[in-house]
Amino acid sequence: MFVCLIYLSVIKVQAAGKPVSQDSIRPGQVWPDSDGNHIQAHGGGIIKIKRTYYWYGEQRGKGLDPKFRYVSCYSSKDLTNWKFMGNVVKMLPPDTLSDKWVLERPKVFYNAGTKKYVMYFHLDDRGYKIAQVGVATCDKPDGEYKYVKRFRPLGHESRDIGQFIDDDGTAYLVFEDRPFGFRIARLSKDYMDVEKEMTLVKAHMEGGAIVHYQGLYYSIGSALTGWNANPNKYSTAPTLEGPWTAFKDIAPVLTNTYGSQSTMLIKVVGTKKTTVIFMGDIWKPKTQYDSRYLWMPLEIGDGKLWLPEPKPWKLNIKTGETSFSKN
Ligand code: DGJ
Numbered sequence: 440m441f442v443c444l445i446y447l448s449v450i451k452v453q454a455a456g457k458p459v460s461q462d463s464i465r466p467g468q469v470w471p472d473s474d475g476n477h478i479q480a481h482g483g484g485i486i487k488i489k490r491t492y493y494w495y496g497e498q499r500g501k502g503l504d505p506k507f508r509y510v511s512c513y514s515s516k517d518l519t520n521w522k523f524m525g526n527v528v529k530m531l532p533p534d535t536l537s538d539k540w541v542l543e544r545p546k547v548f549y550n551a552g553t554k555k556y557v558m559y560f561h562l563d564d565r566g567y568k569i570a571q572v573g574v575a576t577c578d579k580p581d582g583e584y585k586y587v588k589r590f591r592p593l594g595h596e597s598r599d600i601g602q603f604i605d606d607d608g609t610a611y612l613v614f615e616d617r618p619f620g621f622r623i624a625r626l627s628k629d630y631m632d633v634e635k636e637m638t639l640v641k642a643h644m645e646g647g648a649i650v651h652y653q654g655l656y657y658s659i660g661s662a663l664t665g666w667n668a669n670p671n672k673y674s675t676a677p678t679l680e681g682p683w684t685a686f687k688d689i690a691p692v693l694t695n696t697y698g699s700q701s702t703m704l705i706k707v708v709g710t711k712k713t714t715v716i717f718m719g720d721i722w723k724p725k726t727q728y729d730s731r732y733l734w735m736p737l738e739i740g741d742g743k744l745w746l747p748e749p750k751p752w753k754l755n756i757k758t759g760e761t762s763f764s765k766n
Contacts, residue, residue, distance in 0.1 A: 461519045463764040464756060466733040466749035467698070470722060472513060473522045476500075480511050481730050484546035485518075485600050485705055486580075492518055493580045495545045495558070498526050499727040507531060508542035510560065512581045517756040518707070518716070524581035528558070533573070533586055537625045539565045542573065544702070546602035550630045551594055556580055559628040561565055562589050563602050570617070571597035592624060592633035599645035601703060602734035606651055611637065611679070612659075613647035621647045621660060624736070637679040638654020642686055644672070649679075649702035650715050650739075657744055659689060659701045659717070668695040673744045678708055689717075689737075690746040697749050699733035715739050716754075717746050734760045 459471040470478045480496025487493075491514050498509035510528035532540045545560040551650040555576045559725040560575035570592050575584035591597055603615035603623070610626045612633050620641040627634040643662030649659075656676045662669040672686035690696050699719030700724055709715045714736050736752065738745040751764040 456707075459695070461490065463751040463753050463766070465751045465766075466735055467731050469729075470521075470640050470732055473520060477729070477733070478513060478523075479522055479728065480513055481688060481722075481727070482599075482702055483718070484544070484703055485718070486547055486549055486756070488549060488580055490516060491580075493524075493547065494521060495527070497543055497545065499507075499730065501726075501728045506538065508540070510542070510545045510558070514581065518705070519755055519756075527577065527581060528560075528575060528584050530575075530586060533562075533589060536562075536569075537564065541565060541567070544600050546600060546612075548602060548604070548626065548630050549580070550610075551608075554578070554627050555630070556582075556584070557626075558584050558599055559602070559647075561598055563598065563674075566653050567598060570632075572573050572596055572597050572600060572612070572614070576631075587631070593622070593636055595619075595622060600640075601647040601649065603649040605679075607763050609647070612613055613649060615647060617643070617644040617663075621645070623647075623649065623658075626738040638681050639681070640674065640681075642672075642674070644686075646671070646701040646719075646720070648701045648704045650706050652706065652713070652715055652739055653741075655742060657704070657715075657739065659704060659744070660685065661696070661700045666722040668698045668700055670694075671696040671699075671719075671746075673745075675742050679751070689744055696746065697733055704737075707754065707756065707759050709755065710757060712759040712761075714754065714759045714761055 458473045462476040479500045483496025483761045494513040509526045512524040512527045541563040543561040545588045558575045573589045580731035595616040597614040603611040623637045625635040646661040661671045672730045676683045703718040705716040719733040
């Protein structure tokens with residue numbers, strides 16, 4: 440049985456290279472892009488520009504030049520079929536950083552005022568001691584992003600970052616500040632700085648993600664267990680400033696969030712239904728190119744949130760409705 444499973448997953452990886460169209464999102468499985476290659480957008484973030492979604496993430500594909508750090512960009516109209524638009528960041532260590540630096544969890548915000556795409560990412564050394572964000576900008580969503588600067592937001596340590604754009608368009612950065620908890624802070628008008636702290640949630644959590652749903656803010660985070668999965672938890676608040684409730688499990692504790700870690704919550708407002716998607720990473724630290732994704736529509740409302748057992752599902756991007764698929 441074990442040999443058989445390994446064999447099947449090799450077959451899937453080898454199938455890469457053929458044009459592929461998806462009818463379902465299959466949590467935990469290889470997710471082929473439109474060229475048939477497993478999507479490389481780990482620890483990612485998603486923005487919607489008109490009718491197109493852009494997914495940015497850590498490019499951890501095989502055969503990359505180890506001198507560089509890469510951020511990939513994919514585009515989609517339906518959140519299911521993704522086209523690889525290229526690596527929008529291919530970067531050497533900035534200024535005085537050694538070549539053993541880390542670029543993780545890129546998030547892009549579009550600033551309608553400056554018409555710039557502003558990327559934030561977690562910038563660090565391999566010991567995760569620098570704890571800063573890096574900022575890079577571009578004039579288009581899928582062009583070459585130019586590095587601008589690095590800093591600690593509002594002077595605080597920042598490791599995992601998350602992005603949140605509220606219904607009124609205001610952009611926020613969520614960042615893990617190891618000594619204290621995690622912070623939610625508003626970006627400056629041009630998005631080039633982190634300007635105002637909304638809240639410090641005194642819980643030691645990373646992989647921070649937020650959604651505003653039916654008048655309530657929901658935040659999800661994971662415990663600090665490196666690449667290993669743990670039981671992710673959620674909290675709610677009437678405003679971003681809080682007060683935030685005590686954290687509760689989002690899935691049966693023993694499943695360790697079905698082996699995944701939160702990255703983002705995506706709200707799809709359809710003509711019939713608003714669906715909130717949990718977007719998580721299933722990390723494979725020894726073979727990161729094969730890390731997977733766990734995307735599932737959440738059961739959410741009235742202050743409760745639950746991640747159902749993962750299985751293949753379909754999203755109707757127009758109506759917002761979801762259904763389970765046969766495979
Ligand atoms: C957990 C974080 O969520 C990941 O982004 C990464 O930084 C790992 N820790 C590194 O161990």
